[in-house]
Amino acid sequence: MDLDFWESMVGEAVEESPYRDIWVVVEKKGDALAPVVLEMLGQARRLADSLGVYVKAVFLGESTEELRRELISNGADVVYVSDDPRLNEYSTEIYTKVLSDLVEEGKPEIVLLGATGIGRDLAPRLAQRLGTALFTNCLRLEIDEMQRQLLATYPLYGGEYFQTGVCPEARPQMATVLPGAFRPPLPDPSRTGEVETIAVNIDDVKVRTKVLKVIGEETRPEVPLGKAKIVVSGGRGLGDARSFALVEELAAVLGGQVGGSRGAVDEGWIGEEKQVGLTGAQIAPDLYIACGIAGAIQHYAGVLDSKFVVAVNKDPNATIFQVADVGIVGDVHEVLPALIKELKEAVY
Ligand SMILES: Cc1cc2nc3c(=O)[nH]c(=O)nc-3n(C[C@H](O)[C@H](O)[C@H](O)COP(=O)(O)OP(=O)(O)OC[C@H]3O[C@@H](n4cnc5c(N)ncnc54)[C@H](O)[C@@H]3O)c2cc1C
Structure with missing residues (x-):
């Protein structure tokens, strides 16, 4: 100025x-x-x-x-x-x-x-x-x-x-x-x-943490999310990384790919490359299963072209139910193991 x-x-x-x-x-x-x-x-x-x-x-x-x-x-x-x-x-x-x-x-x-x-x-x-x-x-x-x-x-x-x-x-x-x-x-x-x-002066820095191991990001899924026929996504509702394994197990049983909401990415349970939505992957699978995902417009914008949407959420008023073909009101920690068990028994 x-x-x-x-x-x-x-x-x-x-x-x-x-x-x-x-x-x-x-x-x-x-x-x-x-x-x-x-x-x-x-x-x-x-x-x-x-x-x-x-x-x-x-x-x-x-x-x-x-x-x-x-x-x-x-x-x-x-x-x-x-x-x-x-x-x-x-x-x-x-x-x-x-x-x-x-x-x-x-x-x-x-x-x-x-x-x-x-x-x-x-x-x-x-x-x-x-x-x-x-x-x-x-x-x-x-x-x-x-x-x-x-x-x-x-x-x-x-x-x-x-x-x-x-x-x-x-x-x-x-x-x-x-x-x-x-x-x-x-x-x-x-x-x-x-x-x-630029010159840096880091000799005096007190580093209280030590990097033990750098775990590389998982390589991209064999089938890119955009081309997958079945995608099972998890959200913040899973609660922790250990429970997120239920999403991975369900995807494996169905022969599908794992995705997730921004909530799951923010929690660090999945990498950014698996985020579904407006600022993630735009997908069009035959079957989309959203587990513990609220259904924010930014998430749903990425799955609009899915043929069939199943949502699992413990809140009967969750937005995701407004756009799901089938809604299961329940706790993911109970619903997902039951689904996995049923599917395993049906397949094997
Ligand atoms: C510009 C912009 C871009 C964005 N882009 C994206 C995007 O690409 N993709 C995306 O996903 N988001 C995106 N977001 C973020 C989006 O608005 C939401 O914040 C995000 O999708 C929320 O993630 P979530 O549903 O996992 O978490 P939350 O909003 O925290 O919802 C968790 C849900 O899990 C349910 N729940 C909790 N516990 C359980 C349980 N035990 N069993 C069953 N259900 C349970 C809750 O009822 C709730 O509905 C974007 C936001 C902005 C502003």
Whole structure:
């Protein structure tokens, strides 16, 4: 903004904020960039253009030329890299320290992280360390250009309502972005940008956790969910990961594939690639069985083309029953074992 013009309008000196630019914290999925990174870059570019600032991607851990180029062609003006192998595996304490040091020094106006397992762990801690606010699971980001304020919109009550928040005082403004909420930008291979190496100081970080084993994500199901004839999905109603095994068992008995709601993904019982719905897989099986799933529109949007829907839910008023061909009112912990038993006896 032209400060001279603004000062002449308000009649007093305006202190220019030292905070500038929009930062996107990069996350990898396997050897590639996590899709949410590109989705965030698209939004960061749009917001940065309206503020007249740069988009900077922060890449912790070893990076490749190809990934840095991908960040630039998708909207980054600068890529901060720290090819320190100690940052290859995510560590809450180390990442918080490195990022909070960087933010304190670089003073970005806005910091975006993915609402992924890592982002959800890191962002609140980082916000607390920086003494600022955090908007989580955002699915709309706009700018009030006059106030240079981020308007962050996020769902409440599982998507029933939406709220838009601002952080008027503290800087940086921070948000986590819901994967799948935005389209990735069209990459422009002719874009140019800078790669800057950053120094990190992590020798003094007290790491209270130790990574014992990294359990890789299950490889994609042999039959992609979109092509499966039978899909059995589980939701938050399963209660815990151990009970989610009932969904897997029922799918196995029926020769089907396992899916799940966002609720199950958020709980960490299944990977994102198995999420069914608006921001997950759109499926069209002959038989869809929804177990312990409320039936939010965002979930149901992914199964509209199913030929036959069976729902198991203990709440007789659950929305899923409005769209099911057969509804079983009951506890999944009782209904699923009984179904599995019946089916096994019928098959063998
Ligand atoms: C932009 C946006 C995109 C989204 N995209 C998706 C998407 O792609 N897919 C998706 O699924 N969601 C999506 N969501 C989230 C969606 O709005 C819901 O929050 C989510 O589907 C809820 O998951 P759930 O039904 O498993 O959990 P909950 O809403 O917590 O429902 C759990 C259900 O289980 C039942 N239950 C509890 N205990 C038992 C038991 N013992 N036995 C039987 N039933 C039980 C409860 O009655 C309840 O109905 C999106 C939201 C937004 C805002």
